[in-house]
Structures are given as C-alpha cells and as structure tokens.
Amino acid sequence: MNKLRVLLVEDEADQRQLVALLLQQAGYIVQSCASAEEALNRLEVDRVDVVLSDWKLPGISGADLLSRVREQNWPVAFVMVTAYGSIERAVEAIRQGADDYITKPFEREQLLLCLQKALKTRNLANENQRLTQALDQRERLVDLIGKSPGMQRVFRTIEKIAQTDATVLISGESGTGKELTARAIHSLSKRKSGAFMAINCAAIPEGLIESEFFGAERGAFTGADRTRAGTFEAANQGTLFLDEIGELPLPIQPKLLRALQDQQITRVGGTRSFAVDVRIIAATNRDLDREVHQGRFREDLFYRLNVVRLNLPALRDRREDIPVLAQHLLSEMAQKHGLPAPVLPKSVLRALVDYHWPGNVRELANSVERMVLFAEEGVVQMADLPQAPVHASAQPFLIPNHGMNWEDHERECLRQALDRCHGNRSKAARLLGLPYKAFLYRLEKYQLAEEIPK
Known part of the structure; x- marks a missing residue:
C-alpha cells in the first residue's frame, strides 16, 4: 500500500x-x-x-x-x-x-x-x-450515439465550441436530435449551471411570440393582468434554444436581431431596457439559405445566427449507427417501462438497418418502444416491428429512378450476400464473384466486419 x-x-x-x-x-x-x-x-x-x-x-x-x-x-x-x-x-x-x-x-x-x-x-x-x-456526462451525451463519420464530426464540433459563447445554428431533418444536441452543448459549457430554456417558434401564435421572447408589462394587451418575464430573462446567464427558427414571422425577426446585437430587451408595453447575458442556439429543418434568397428570412438575422453551423445527418445517412442506437434505446425503453430488455435477432436488426426512417431517431425510438412492449419470451419477432420497417425489409433492393451513390449500392450488395450466406464470408465472396481478399477489403472499407458477426 x-x-x-x-x-x-x-x-x-x-x-x-x-x-x-x-x-x-x-x-x-x-x-x-x-x-x-x-x-x-x-x-x-x-x-x-x-x-x-x-x-x-x-x-x-x-x-x-x-x-x-x-x-x-x-x-x-x-x-x-x-x-x-x-x-x-x-x-x-x-x-x-x-x-x-x-x-x-x-x-x-x-x-x-x-x-x-x-x-x-x-x-x-x-x-x-x-x-x-x-452523471452530467451521461445526461448530456446519453442519446448522442454514433460511430459514423457524420456523427463523429458533430461530436468534434460540439467539443470545440461548447466552452465558447458562439451562437450556433443546428440544421437537420425532424427527429435527428437538434434539441438534444443543443442541451449537450449547454451541459458542456461554462453556462451549465444556468438555465436552459427552449422555445418552439412554430408553436406560438404570431401575436404572442414577442411577449414570449421579451416578456410583457401589466396591461400591455388583453389578458396581461400582471407583469411577466420572457424567455430571454428566464435564460439570463444560461442558454436560450430557439427551435424551428425558420418559422419565425418576419415582423418579429428585426426585434430578435436587435436583442442579439444589443444584449438588451424591452418588455412589451414597457419603456425600460434590461441587459441580458444569453447564449443563443437556434435550430431549423428548413434550408435557411434558400429562405433568405426567397425573402422569407432576414439575411442579417441569418448571418447573426449562423456563426457556427452544425448539420445533423439523417438516420438513413448513418445506417451503421442503427444497431448500436437500437440496442441503447432498447435498454432505455425497457427501464422506462420496468420490463426486461428483449433480444434483437439479426433479422430484426437487418430490417431496422434497411428501413429509410423518414422520422429519424425519433421514429426509431418509437418503434423500439413498441418492440419492448410487445415482445414475447424475451425475443423481438418480425411481427413486433411496425409495418413500415417490415415492408421495407421484404422488398428487393432496387436502384431509385433518380439514381444513387455507387458505394451505397456496393455496401448493400455486401450486406445482402452476407445475409443470404448466414454470415459465412467465403460463401458470400463466391456469391458475388469476388476474390476472398477483395471481399474482406470491402468489408473493412464499409465497416461491415463489425456490424455483421462472423
């Protein structure tokens, strides 16, 4: 000792x-x-x-x-x-x-x-x-999972900018985890002890969004029977997450820009300005560059928000992450419902990987929750899957009319050969007419060696 x-x-x-x-x-x-x-x-x-x-x-x-x-x-x-x-x-x-x-x-x-x-x-x-x-680390990164190049870029960017006060614009389809990413940035920042306030710009009527942002003095409008602080004040010394910023009405955009530039806000119906110390993280599933070009979003506000751009990949563009995501969500949902985590057979994982997931991680989470609730004898069956993944897995692989990436085609051929040969690499190589070493090279190239058991 x-x-x-x-x-x-x-x-x-x-x-x-x-x-x-x-x-x-x-x-x-x-x-x-x-x-x-x-x-x-x-x-x-x-x-x-x-x-x-x-x-x-x-x-x-x-x-x-x-x-x-x-x-x-x-x-x-x-x-x-x-x-x-x-x-x-x-x-x-x-x-x-x-x-x-x-x-x-x-x-x-x-x-x-x-x-x-x-x-x-x-x-x-x-x-x-x-x-x-x-526990803090688990809370802020528990659902940010992925070994794919796209997610690794996201992780590296988060690590670089979390400790700064730079404004961040997160873009990505619905369900890709934009709010989760914003919370991760906040939790890793020097503002983590402050408030994290989230506001969905698409969910608030245009007539109320200004008071939601900046607060309102008593009597400022019908129903304002007391002075109320807005989300900017509530997020002081913390982080304000503006979700669906692309839906923000044009008349409100210059007022938001002024608040960002001056770090001061004035309540609706008031005359006194308040200094606020807030970090802004915005998110959108729209193409804001196109929105600016078409006059639906102010160019000066866009540049103010677009200091750091963080693009979240769609789940279909990081299929190699689906197995580990599914296993993680399986454990999480089982714990949520107080049930044992069922086994995911290879055929079920294959169906999940093949599906295109228009709702992204959110849709995958809902599907996995259903599996946990309906699995019998501790094993998920194909019948336990929602209909969309089942139908997707039953269809043959076809080249879309609009074309596709050749590497995607090659990767899919490798997967199908391995499935048909029950994971036997030698048989799969012969099925594709490839020399064994060339087959192994492609498995490593597409990181399929880890995904499919020997």
Missing part, C-alpha cells in the same frame, strides 16, 4: 522539523517548505495527498494558499493550523474549503486523527465530484 504524502508548510524551522519527524514516525512521507510560494511550486509537480499549513506565513498567507489550491481544483486534503483561540480563522478556513483545522499547541494523536479525518472528507468530496461529472 502506498504511503500517504504530506506537504507541511511552516515558516518556523524548529516547529517544521518537529512536526515532520512526528509525521514520518507515523508512516507518512513528508515534504516540508517554509512559504506558500514554495508549496505552490511543489504542488505543481509533486503528488500530494494532504497539505498541512500554518495560517500565518511570510508573503502569501495560509488562507491565500488554500484559496489557490481550491481554484486549481487539486484533489488534495487541506488542514489549516491556527493559533490557540483563533476560532474565527478556523471557521473562515472551513468556509474557504479546508477539510479540517487544528489549533496550536497540539498533541501527536490529535494531529494524526485530524489528518485521517481530513483525508476521509476529501476522498468523499472527490468521489462525489467524480460521480457528479459522470
């Missing part, structure tokens, strides 16, 4: 040597220094389990040392040593983040007990922080 390391910070040489000897005899590894500046240098490069520091030090005080240790988020326990009767300093040390304190003069057993208690307190705090971070 590794010995625990103590960093002793004491400017009086005799006291420093005495305490160091006491701790060494108790089995600790002790590093000693005479100032907080030296202690900070040691903490930068050495592993330390607990800091034992006097409050009164030359230069930087013990209290300032404690503050800097906690600012750096170093996972070390901290025990403050105070003079006899200095209860105010002891209380202040605990308030600033010390794990315990001890007053001079102290006995050997008293010191050792204090160190053990501080270490236990810090270990619990570190474990709680680790679990909280793990």
